Amino acid sequence: MGFYKLIYNVFSYPFGWLIWLLYSVFNKNYLMAVIVLAVLVKLVLLPTSIKQQKSQAKTKRMQARINKIKAKYTDQNEQQQAIQDFYAKEGFGSMSTGCGALLIQMPVIMGLYGAIYMPLTYILRLNRYGDGLVDTLSAGVEKYVTSSRTSRWMEIPILNHLDELKADLGDKFPDSAYNVLTDFAAHFRAGPFSFGDIPGQVWHDQKAVLAIPAIAFAAAMLTSIYSLIRARRMNSDTSNMMTMGCMMLFMPFMSLWLSWSFPVGIGIYWAVNSLLSFFQMILLDKLYTPDKVIAEVLVDETNVRRSKELVVKQGADL
Numbered sequence: 001m002g003f004y005k006l007i008y009n010v011f012s013y014p015f016g017w018l019i020w021l022l023y024s025v026f027n028k029n030y031l032m033a034v035i036v037l038a039v040l041v042k043l044v045l046l047p048t049s050i051k052q053q054k055s056q057a058k059t060k061r062m063q064a065r066i067n068k069i070k071a072k073y074t075d076q077n078e079q080q081q082a083i084q085d086f087y088a089k090e091g092f093g094s095m096s097t098g099c100g101a102l103l104i105q106m107p108v109i110m111g112l113y114g115a116i117y118m119p120l121t122y123i124l125r126l127n128r129y130g131d132g133l134v135d136t137l138s139a140g141v142e143k144y145v146t147s148s149r150t151s152r153w154m155e156i157p158i159l160n161h162l163d164e165l166k167a168d169l170g171d172k173f174p175d176s177a178y179n180v181l182t183d184f185a186a187h188f189r190a191g192p193f194s195f196g197d198i199p200g201q202v203w204h205d206q207k208a209v210l211a212i213p214a215i216a217f218a219a220a221m222l223t224s225i226y227s228l229i230r231a232r233r234m235n236s237d238t239s240n241m242m243t244m245g246c247m248m249l250f251m252p253f254m255s256l257w258l259s260w261s262f263p264v265g266i267g268i269y270w271a272v273n274s275l276l277s278f279f280q281m282i283l284l285d286k287l288y289t290p291d292k293v294i295a296e297v298l299v300d301e302t303n304v305r306r307s308k309e310l311v312v313k314q315g316a317d318l
Helices: 002-025 030-044 046-072 076-090 098-117 133-144 155-159 162-172 175-187 207-234 250-261 264-287 290-317
Strands: none
Touching: 002 030, 002 098, 030 046, 030 098, 030 264, 046 076, 046 264, 098 264, 133 155, 133 162, 155 162, 155 175, 162 175, 207 250, 207 264, 250 264
16 A cells, blocks of 8 residues: 555645635535536646647548558558558657547546545645544544445545544544544535445435436446547548547446445546536537648648748758
């Protein structure tokens, strides 16, 4: 756990601080803090999304030349090498497409996961009330937790057993920390259920919590279907497109699993993120149509060609 703890410390403390700031700004509304955080993350990653959109549009222009390469080389290895060389020449790499964009987002996802799943450490920074206080509370709450999965991550269950822990630990659980946690737990809710509820564990008693996995799955499926339609519209030959190979249809089921197996806060974030992705794609499709991007590329290529011709002409005059 040492290595993973280090990774979470690097990425999750900044996001934890940001969630705490939003939580305070919105009058201790944790739901609003998570929603606004999802919006801010989308805005930060917007340049990457625009670059990806342009790269996908350029694929439409390059397809005719790729088809010529396929016709020229019958050997699959030679064909793939020639296509890779062509992509390199055009400056069209994997980091410009879907898989690259997902890799760029991984630190963001890891940071958010740690902050949402371990709020005592990264949002409340509870250890400032005493070194090792979070570990002490985590050890104390183990007897109240029956799931082997949550035994690895005890911070959210702590919020559900504050009174028991105060009675068990006494002075080891300072009143100042207890008061902070009690106030936080009271606002750590989304409607009828707590952000710490895990749908897969509580759905028998709280049917309403099933709405979170359902919404997360539907939002991710909507985004994936639109992505597939858009990819086919941009390029009729989708067999070798990297974006098509980046889990477009896997993402809805991943979202379903996350929102079912992990606390409600994770499911809400994923649902909001998927809906934002859907509307972002629609907006970018309007702003960066394939024809518009291709026209910009042609203008840039013309300017580059004229610059080279001017340099050659000046050299000849000398």
